[in-house]
Amino acid sequence: MKENKxxxxxxxxxxxxxxIYQLLKLRRLGLSAIIIEKADQIxxxxxxxxxxxxxxxxxxxEYSYQFDEDLQQEWNWSEKYSAQPEILEYxxxxxxxxxxxxxxQFNEEVIxxxxxxxNSRWKIKTSVSSYESRFVIFATGCxxxxxxxxxxxxxxxxxxxxxxxxxxxxxxxxxxxxxxxIGTGSSAxxxxxxxxxxADQLYVFQRTPNYSIPSNNGPMxxxxxxxxxxxxxxxxxxxxxxxxxxxxxxxxxxISETDINEVHQQLEENWESAGLGxxxxxxxxxxxxxxxxxxxxxxxxxxxxxxxxxxxxxxxxPDYHIGGKRLCVDTxxxxxxxxxxxxxxxxxxNPIKQISSLSLDADKxxxxxTLILATxxxxxxxxxxxxxxxxxxxAKLKDQWESGAKSYLGLGVANxxxxxxxxxxxxxSVLSNMMPSxxxxxxxxxxxxxxxxxxxxxxxxxxKTAEDDWMVLVNEIADMTIFxxxxxxxNGSNIEDKAKAFLPFIGVPVYTEMLxxxxxxxxxxxxxxxxx
Ligand code: N01
Numbered sequence: 417m418k419e420n421k422x423x424x425x426x427x428x429x430x431x432x433x434x435x436i437y438q439l440l441k442l443r444r445l446g447l448s449a450i451i452i453e454k455a456d457q458i459x460x461x462x463x464x465x466x467x468x469x470x471x472x473x474x475x476x477x478e479y480s481y482q483f484d485e486d487l488q489q490e491w492n493w494s495e496k497y498s499a500q501p502e503i504l505e506y507x508x509x510x511x512x513x514x515x516x517x518x519x520x521q522f523n524e525e526v527i528x529x530x531x532x533x534x535n536s537r538w539k540i541k542t543s544v545s546s547y548e549s550r551f552v553i554f555a556t557g558c559x560x561x562x563x564x565x566x567x568x569x570x571x572x573x574x575x576x577x578x579x580x581x582x583x584x585x586x587x588x589x590x591x592x593x594x595x596x597x598i599g600t601g602s603s604a605x606x607x608x609x610x611x612x613x614x615a616d617q618l619y620v621f622q623r624t625p626n627y628s629i630p631s632n633n634g635p636m637x638x639x640x641x642x643x644x645x646x647x648x649x650x651x652x653x654x655x656x657x658x659x660x661x662x663x664x665x666x667x668x669x670x671i672s673e674t675d676i677n678e679v680h681q682q683l684e685e686n687w688e689s690a691g692l693g694x695x696x697x698x699x700x701x702x703x704x705x706x707x708x709x710x711x712x713x714x715x716x717x718x719x720x721x722x723x724x725x726x727x728x729x730x731x732x733x734p735d736y737h738i739g740g741k742r743l744c745v746d747t748x749x750x751x752x753x754x755x756x757x758x759x760x761x762x763x764x765x766n767p768i769k770q771i772s773s774l775s776l777d778a779d780k781x782x783x784x785x786t787l788i789l790a791t792x793x794x795x796x797x798x799x800x801x802x803x804x805x806x807x808x809x810x811a812k813l814k815d816q817w818e819s820g821a822k823s824y825l826g827l828g829v830a831n832x833x834x835x836x837x838x839x840x841x842x843x844x845s846v847l848s849n850m851m852p853s854x855x856x857x858x859x860x861x862x863x864x865x866x867x868x869x870x871x872x873x874x875x876x877x878x879x880k881t882a883e884d885d886w887m888v889l890v891n892e893i894a895d896m897t898i899f900x901x902x903x904x905x906x907n908g909s910n911i912e913d914k915a916k917a918f919l920p921f922i923g924v925p926v927y928t929e930m931l932x933x934x935x936x937x938x939x940x941x942x943x944x945x946x947x948x
């Protein structure tokens with residue numbers, strides 16, 4: 417039964433993978449906690465993103481919780497890469513297995529959170545109610561606030577308007593329809609091949625081409641599953657040693673020190689089997705522009721081999737560093753452009769001029785029945801800045817982050833006491849396997865609260881100096897890589913007017929080591945029970 421009281425030790429915002437594990441951990445600590453969730457069900461990103469082909473591009477055996485040995489042994493994934501319905505089924509299974517549903521308040525959106533300095537309590541206002549708590553934990557995800565560009569005339573469109581990130585729960589059928597899709601990121605790249613199979617005509621409006629690697633997805637290899645399960649915890653530990661926290665291929669070798677024929681042979685092998693791990697095939701792909709170019713050229717050649725029409729292949733070929741934008745993983749994406757009913761429109765040459773009741777104007781007028789926006793997210797900060805969060809001395813998070821988000825470890829923000837973020841800016845988050853990164857943060861936050869209680873500390877907050885120094889480090893590391901010179905949602909370039917700042921911490925092992933060191937030094941960089 418849901419408790420009637422509105423006062424809790426902890427309010428958690430968001431019932432995705434982070435939120436529900438956080439609820440479990442806090443309950444095990446004996447604390448009262450509630451999750452407030454805007455949707456009518458759990459799942460977070462895996463609830464909202466139901467577009468055709470939605471699938472995780474981290475292998476299923478890695479994209480799962482590791483906190484419970486029985487859970488990880490008993491659950492069986494049907495495919496190498498899980499599709500959205502199966503991931504949603506898994507998170508529901510976890511919620512039931514650990515009896516978490518009664519701790520979730522659905523259909524309530526957090527509008528406001530204000531820290532009451534006198535009582536050191538958070539006052540939280542939702543779309544329907546009010547709550548009070550000692551701590552607030554934002555488990556709001558890195559890619560949860562849709563980006564809906566202000567296309568001229570969009571409001572006049574009278575056909576079917578869909579967005580990949582808020583896809584309806586009912587199945588959509590595009591048979592006989594003229595469909596336009598705007599955007600060619602991961603969501604579009606996964607959905608285009610399936611929509612093309614149904615639609616009468618599919619018009620793909622591309623601003624920037626993307627690199628994509630074949631997933632070579634298929635049914636779960638039972639021998640592989642058995643082998644991993646026999647040493648699951650070692651498997652997880654090994655993966656955590658990789659810079660991106662995923663199973664590596666030949667992580668240590670450098671392209672710059674390898675015979676080029678050998679490199680090509682290896683890339684060919686990786687193309688056939690590695691998916692996202694293709695980027696980790698050599699250690700210098702993210703670091704050395706020349707080595708990166710070897711790999712980028714390899715993929716560019718693949719595109720021209722796969723796509724029949726040379727003009728279309730050219731438009732589909734990226735000219736920036738591979739990995740600069742989040743690498744995509746597909747099933748038959750480039751092949752889809754060989755279909756007669758699929759047409760590619762290059763927005764770089766012919767931007768969208770206007771959308772009318774049943775048409776879209778770019779290089780010419782396209783008569784359409786359905787318009788799909790696959791235009792991404794206000795990534796990493798959007799979910800936090802869209803809530804009115806007030807900390808000490810009236811500090812507003814939105815204002816504090818106006819010229820670029822700053823956070824200490826991606827866990828805490830100066831001026832915002834007893835507030836934690838799971839996989840916040842400044843942590844490996846989106847440049848890691850999200851599942852272990854979520855568990856790492858949830859474990860850290862829970863341990864921190866337990867430590868505070870054991871040491872009679874009431875209030876924790878990041879010091880401004882620690883936060884500033886941390887973001888300098890995040891940027892210094894990023895500047896050693898190829899990630900910073902490409903326009904991407906990693907650095908806010910996908911949203912007009914958003915501060916341009918590179919936000920993920922690159923390097924899971926270094927991050928993990930630093931996190932542990934900070935704890936060993938009694939949470940160095942955090943201030944406890946600050947006296948004004
Ligand atoms: O969004 P995106 P996404 N006019 O930002 C274009 C994760 N994910 O939803 O590149 C015209 O990548 C934009 O163009 P440009 C994954 O981390 C994971 O596809 O900005 N076009 C781009 O082509 C991924 O990276 C999985 O020039 C406009 C597209 O819209 C992240 O989510 C599956 C435009 C947006 O691409 C986001 O992916 C799916 C405009 N005004 C997603 N504005 C997994 O497999 C934007 N675009 C786990």
